[in-house]
Amino acid sequence: MIFYFSATGNSQSAAEQIASALDSKLISIGLALRDGHFDFDISGDEYLGFVVPTFAYTLPAPVAMFIEKLNLTGWAGQHTFGVFTCGEGSGDEDAALTVALKNKGIGYNGSFDVVMPDNFILWSNLPSEAALNRRLSAARNTVDTIIAKLKNKENGRLTTKTPRMPFMPAEAVSTAAGTSKMRVTDKCVGCGTCAKLCPMGCISIKDGAPVWEGSCSMCLACLHHCPAGAVEYENQTAGKKRYVNPDCKVQETNKY
Numbered sequence: 001m002i003f004y005f006s007a008t009g010n011s012q013s014a015a016e017q018i019a020s021a022l023d024s025k026l027i028s029i030g031l032a033l034r035d036g037h038f039d040f041d042i043s044g045d046e047y048l049g050f051v052v053p054t055f056a057y058t059l060p061a062p063v064a065m066f067i068e069k070l071n072l073t074g075w076a077g078q079h080t081f082g083v084f085t086c087g088e089g090s091g092d093e094d095a096a097l098t099v100a101l102k103n104k105g106i107g108y109n110g111s112f113d114v115v116m117p118d119n120f121i122l123w124s125n126l127p128s129e130a131a132l133n134r135r136l137s138a139a140r141n142t143v144d145t146i147i148a149k150l151k152n153k154e155n156g157r158l159t160t161k162t163p164r165m166p167f168m169p170a171e172a173v174s175t176a177a178g179t180s181k182m183r184v185t186d187k188c189v190g191c192g193t194c195a196k197l198c199p200m201g202c203i204s205i206k207d208g209a210p211v212w213e214g215s216c217s218m219c220l221a222c223l224h225h226c227p228a229g230a231v232e233y234e235n236q237t238a239g240k241k242r243y244v245n246p247d248c249k250v251q252e253t254n255k256y
């Protein structure tokens with residue numbers, strides 16, 4: 001069974017590629033969190049995988065929350081791995097996932113990382129279309145290499161070099177900026193896409209526009225997917241290009 005979390009589709013596209021090659025069931029952590037669904041049985045599956053992005057060099061808070069609540073039956077030493085999609089490097093995410101699974105009595109065979117387009121556009125900008133495509137193409141090849149290793153049941157090994165961060169619990173980094181800095185411009189048409197996509201359920205539509213309240217994980221799904229380009233983070237994202245991975249298949253794969 002492959003669990004994935006994805007705000008802008010990088011992890012989803014990698015997870016789809018991996019699940020299809022390994023003939024594993026694919027589960028969306030975002031969808032499961034929104035539905036409050038935490039019971040999963042992996043008896044029939046050869047693999048247990050987590051394909052997720054890197055947030056502040058560790059696990060995204062929604063992923064940490066999901067694993068904590070996860071009631072997994074049928075784990076019997078399946079090959080268990082993480083694949084981290086990141087803009088630069090996954091830092092201490094491997095340690096965070098190892099600990100999160102160990103706390104559930106689940107063993108771990110190590111992590112792989114895949115450098116993908118960086119969706120954190122608060123401090124930087126997306127590169128040119130050509131550079132973006134080069135990165136996507138390299139990422140597809142990296143995922144193919146990971147699949148070959150997983151088929152051989154090789155243990156995961158990280159390849160990116162990132163300065164190690166002190167080990168941080170995910171909740172310490174995810175909500176640091178709070179929800180107060182998310183805003184919509186008058187381009188908003190009140191379609192509700194942002195509210196439907198929010199894995200933390202912290203967006204509601206009031207008087208025809210989104211309002212952010214509670215525990216935002218800063219995943220930026222609302223900002224990148226807004227069809228009107230109306231969602232902004234303070235003044236840090238105005239005029240910047242948005243990003244959604246072009247390889248994702250339809251959401252119907254996410255049923256459980």
Ligand SMILES: Cc1cc2nc3c(=O)[nH]c(=O)nc-3n(C[C@H](O)[C@H](O)[C@H](O)COP(=O)(O)O)c2cc1C
Binds near residue numbers: 116117
């Ligand atoms: C809140 C946030 C924090 C991030 N922190 C890191 C980081 O520490 N290191 C890194 O290499 N990329 C970082 N990124 C970039 C994402 O990990 C990367 O773009 C990822 O592939 C996005 O996956 P998704 O499309 O499945 O959501 C961050 C992105 C977000 C939204």
